Amino acid sequence: MIKNKEDNNNIEDSRVKVAFNQCSDCWGCHQSLLNAHLGLLPLLPALEIVYWPCVVDFKYKSLENREDGEILVGFIEGSLRTKQDVDAAKLMRRKCQLIIAFGSCSCYGNVHGLANESTLEQLTGRKFLEVESIADGSSRVPDKHVPEFEKNIIPLDNIIKVDAYMSGCPPKPEHIISSVLFLLGQKPFPVKESAFCNECPLNQEGCLLDKGQLCFGSITSSGCSIKCPTNGNACVGCMGPAKIVASKIDKLNSMTDNLSSMSSGDKKNLYEFLTLYLNLPLMAGFDLSGDILKQIKKKGIVSTSLPNLPSQAESITSKLLYYLRDNRDFHKISNVCDTCSRITHSKSTMTRVKRDYEGLPNLEDCFIEQGYICMGPVTNAGCGGMCINVNAPCTGCYGQTKWGVNQAERFADTILKQFNVSISKEELLSQVKDHIGTFEKFTLASNKEYKGGN
Amino acid sequence: MVKEIEVEPVTRLEGHGGLRLTLGDDGKVQDVQFNVTSTRFFEKFCEGRYCEHVPRITPRICGICPIPHHLTPTKAVEDAWNVKIPTPALKLRQLLMNAKQYSSHILHFYALAAPDFLLGPMADPALRNVVHVINKMPEVGAMAMKMMDFGQKLCAAIGGKSVHPISAIVGGMKKSLDEDIRDKFLKEIDEQIEFTKKTVEIGLKVVEDYWDVVANVGVVPTYYLGMTKNGIHDIYNGDIRIVTPEGKKIDYNVHNYLDALGEHIPEHSYATHMYYKPAGYPEGIYRANCLAMINAADKMATPLADDALKAFRDKVGQISHHTFAYHWARLIETVEAIELIKKYLEDPDICNPDCKTLDIEPREGQGIGVTEAPRGLLLYHIWSDAQGICKKLNLLVATNHNIAGIEKSLMHVAKQIFEDKALEGLKLPDPWIK
Numbered sequence: 109m110i111k112n113k114e115d116n117n118n119i120e121d122s123r124v125k126v127a128f129n130q131c132s133d134c135w136g137c138h139q140s141l142l143n144a145h146l147g148l149l150p151l152l153p154a155l156e157i158v159y160w161p162c163v164v165d166f167k168y169k170s171l172e173n174r175e176d177g178e179i180l181v182g183f184i185e186g187s188l189r190t191k192q193d194v195d196a197a198k199l200m201r202r203k204c205q206l207i208i209a210f211g212s213c214s215c216y217g218n219v220h221g222l223a224n225e226s227t228l229e230q231l232t233g234r235k236f237l238e239v240e241s242i243a244d245g246s247s248r249v250p251d252k253h254v255p256e257f258e259k260n261i262i263p264l265d266n267i268i269k270v271d272a273y274m275s276g277c278p279p280k281p282e283h284i285i286s287s288v289l290f291l292l293g294q295k296p297f298p299v300k301e302s303a304f305c306n307e308c309p310l311n312q313e314g315c316l317l318d319k320g321q322l323c324f325g326s327i328t329s330s331g332c333s334i335k336c337p338t339n340g341n342a343c344v345g346c347m348g349p350a351k352i353v354a355s356k357i358d359k360l361n362s363m364t365d366n367l368s369s370m371s372s373g374d375k376k377n378l379y380e381f382l383t384l385y386l387n388l389p390l391m392a393g394f395d396l397s398g399d400i401l402k403q404i405k406k407k408g409i410v411s412t413s414l415p416n417l418p419s420q421a422e423s424i425t426s427k428l429l430y431y432l433r434d435n436r437d438f439h440k441i442s443n444v445c446d447t448c449s450r451i452t453h454s455k456s457t458m459t460r461v462k463r464d465y466e467g468l469p470n471l472e473d474c475f476i477e478q479g480y481i482c483m484g485p486v487t488n489a490g491c492g493g494m495c496i497n498v499n500a501p502c503t504g505c506y507g508q509t510k511w512g513v514n515q516a517e518r519f520a521d522t523i524l525k526q527f528n529v530s531i532s533k534e535e536l537l538s539q540v541k542d543h544i545g546t547f548e549k550f551t552l553a554s555n556k557e558y559k560g561g562n
Numbered sequence: 563m564v565k566e567i568e569v570e571p572v573t574r575l576e577g578h579g580g581l582r583l584t585l586g587d588d589g590k591v592q593d594v595q596f597n598v599t600s601t602r603f604f605e606k607f608c609e610g611r612y613c614e615h616v617p618r619i620t621p622r623i624c625g626i627c628p629i630p631h632h633l634t635p636t637k638a639v640e641d642a643w644n645v646k647i648p649t650p651a652l653k654l655r656q657l658l659m660n661a662k663q664y665s666s667h668i669l670h671f672y673a674l675a676a677p678d679f680l681l682g683p684m685a686d687p688a689l690r691n692v693v694h695v696i697n698k699m700p701e702v703g704a705m706a707m708k709m710m711d712f713g714q715k716l717c718a719a720i721g722g723k724s725v726h727p728i729s730a731i732v733g734g735m736k737k738s739l740d741e742d743i744r745d746k747f748l749k750e751i752d753e754q755i756e757f758t759k760k761t762v763e764i765g766l767k768v769v770e771d772y773w774d775v776v777a778n779v780g781v782v783p784t785y786y787l788g789m790t791k792n793g794i795h796d797i798y799n800g801d802i803r804i805v806t807p808e809g810k811k812i813d814y815n816v817h818n819y820l821d822a823l824g825e826h827i828p829e830h831s832y833a834t835h836m837y838y839k840p841a842g843y844p845e846g847i848y849r850a851n852c853l854a855m856i857n858a859a860d861k862m863a864t865p866l867a868d869d870a871l872k873a874f875r876d877k878v879g880q881i882s883h884h885t886f887a888y889h890w891a892r893l894i895e896t897v898e899a900i901e902l903i904k905k906y907l908e909d910p911d912i913c914n915p916d917c918k919t920l921d922i923e924p925r926e927g928q929g930i931g932v933t934e935a936p937r938g939l940l941l942y943h944i945w946s947d948a949q950g951i952c953k954k955l956n957l958l959v960a961t962n963h964n965i966a967g968i969e970k971s972l973m974h975v976a977k978q979i980f981e982d983k984a985l986e987g988l989k990l991p992d993p994w995i996k
């Protein structure tokens with residue numbers, strides 16, 4: 109792991125310096141981080157927060173006064189809308205060794221990128237000159253002691269080098285924590301002696317491994333309160349490694365010998381396991397994994413970043429990492445559908461495109477087959493399907509799985525191939541009146557093919 | 563020599579802003595500016611979107627109060643298309659609003675405001691934050707986190723996501739609450755009520771400790787903007803209520819908002835200045851948010867909160883201009899929120915799957931939706947075409963209602979500090995955390 113630069117003033121302080129900067133944003137990624145609540149407690153003592161305007165009182169000057177490269181990790185949240193945003197991003201790049209694009213705004217521009225459809229004059233005109241509630245003839249574009257606007261929302265990586273992307277609007281708290289811990293080379297939870305299997309209600313009867321499900325309870329620490337297998341869901345290792353593995357490990361070991369025929373449910377679990385147990389922040393749309401894979405390739409060895417992992421657990425996780433190495437696009441080809449429990453090839457078929465306000469989708473069948481536009485098949489996995497769980501189709505906030513193509517056409521091609529859809533591509537595309545707002549509202553600013561706006 | 567004091571950025575603030583204070587040779591305060599330094603033009607780029615998609619875009623205006631930014635545009639579209647929603651949907655939305663009110667108010671009290679009081683205003687800036695509070699007062703810190711966690715988890719259970727929810731749809735809600743999930747929250751509700759009572763105790767102790775500050779610093783008469791339903795405090799449904807500096811209450815139907823609320827575009831802030839139109843600018847500058855809501859309400863919606871309101875009025879009077887009383891007012895609202903959460907959780911309707919009107923036709927027209935977000939009144943005015951595409955949008959956003967009021971109170975306090983040297987004679991308590 110990357111070590112913090114030696115701090116001469118305080119050699120004993122082993123905390124890692126981190127900075128959070130907010131560009132034009134909504135605060136939501138920070139709220140999401142704070143949503144970890146008690147989960148933050150193991151993390152806080154490891155961090156020296158040197159800049160985080162929404163929580164601590166350090167001013168911009170104090171960031172400017174730090175030495176270049178003094179801070180280990182810098183999180184940049186928000187879109188680049190103003191010159192001040194651009195300057196702050198450059199300053200963060202100078203002061204931090206690693207820059208993480210924190211959330212879909214800094215990854216892709218987010219919905220603010222829809223503003224790139226309009227000229228700056230149209231944008232400021234609507235807000236400051238034309239709005240109905242201006243009542244005293246004061247129409248003007250403010251220009252005193254406020255930073256100038258950029259003409260467009262600019263993708264962060266057009267301005268500075270980004271080391272890792274953590275998408276999501278917002279990224280989930282557990283993924284933020286997991287990513288930070290990965291960077292710090294630590295695991296949040298106290299690792300207990302015994303494994304989850306020993307306290308699993310299905311230990312004696314109905315073990316998920318026996319049913320052929322990839323369940324990681326035998327190498328995972330006990331002490332959890334949720335006990336996923338009770339609800340038929342495999343243990344995905346979120347408590348971290350156990351010191352002593354359980355006997356079921358033999359079964360798990362033999363199952364991991366052949367990973368190529370995994371079911372989609374197992375694939376989802378593998379995803380979560382890699383994130384939660386090994387701290388590989390894949391689930392967060394965290395592209396640093398690309399770099400990890402390069403390192404694995406170069407060195408030819410695969411090992412976890414976890415010290416003192418029991419040898420049997422190390423052997424299983426190594427197999428998973430090898431699988432990851434040999435399937436380099438593993439995280440790229442996974443999309444929201446992989447984590448969705450709805451039935452495809454259901455009794456429903458899309459015969460026309462429905463608007464979201466029409467009727468109410470049933471809770472079982474695929475949204476698309478019920479006629480609704482759901483961006484799941486073309487959106488990066490990572491969210492766990494939170495929208496789908498409350499009966500709302502995916503709108504794509506984790507970013508698209510492929511770039512540089514016409515997103516509307518790609519969506520149509522994909523769903524015609526994969527789902528019960530009985531209308532033609534042309535019909536589908538003509539029935540959706542708002543292509544940009546439907547198919548790429550989170551990523552417009554970053555879509556290289558996009559030629560609109562000014 | 564003219565001296566400029568700059569604070570960049572203002573910290574523990576949701577949003578982006580700096581302060582600029584100009585002092586003349588004579589030591590007099592010449593100017594105070596609150597510079598809000600960014601805006602993202604949601605009003606413009608929502609044009610051309612499906613009206614029903616607007617509530618899935620606009621929560622990104624604010625990650626702290628995305629729930630009002632989800633429900634208010636939904637209400638506006640329902641108003642424009644003349645759509646009625648089933649009772650279970652209405653109750654789910656009110657529960658969702660109060661869950662947000664609860665977690666946001668607790669976040670504000672403990673994470674944003676408390677460091678000032680618990681460490682005292684003279685504390686080292688490096689330590690004056692919630693992380694230090696948690697380290698020094700772990701029990702209070704753990705309680706605060708359990709409270710925020712409860713509110714945020716309830717938001718997520720109903721809204722799908724606590725930050726940027728998705729479950730409301732024109733015509734109601736996409737899904738009602740599952741009974742087993744409801745039961746989990748019901749199990750915790752009494753503990754949360756106890757936490758709230760403890761928080762009120764801490765809050766009242768702070769008010770008592772700092773009474774000299776509350777009563778003498780930043781007492782600024784302004785107008786107030788709130789929302790009530792038949793005079794009762796309400797954050798989801800109701801009329802706009804203006805309170806004059808003398809305490810007179812004037813109600814406006816939300817459809818007549820343009821008669822009451824005017825916008826002034828300052829030279830120095832991207833967040834505009836709002837004022838009470840009949841009084842003109844700057845005379846009609848008002849403040850919003852909890853103190854305004856408390857000043858506007860004849861009574862609170864629940865018994866414990868109403869008792870708390872009476873105690874508040876016994877101490878500060880029928881109308882309070884005390885800027886530092888915002889914290890107290892916020893706690894009164896917190897009590898109401900947790901009482902209402904309990905009320906709705908106990909209502910079987912929130913698990914009723916009949917939570918969406920199925921037959922909906924878009925139509926050409928305008929609609930207005932209003933709620934009270936945790937930082938102030940939130941108003942969406944949407945124009946729909948016959949296909950249900952958004953032609954135009956006007957937003958009066960919660961924090962925006964306070965910008966002019968904040969600047970006005972800053973000027974007042976700057977004069978107190980730099981001209982009257984008010985701080986010197988002020989009685990400050992020993993900080994709880996040293």
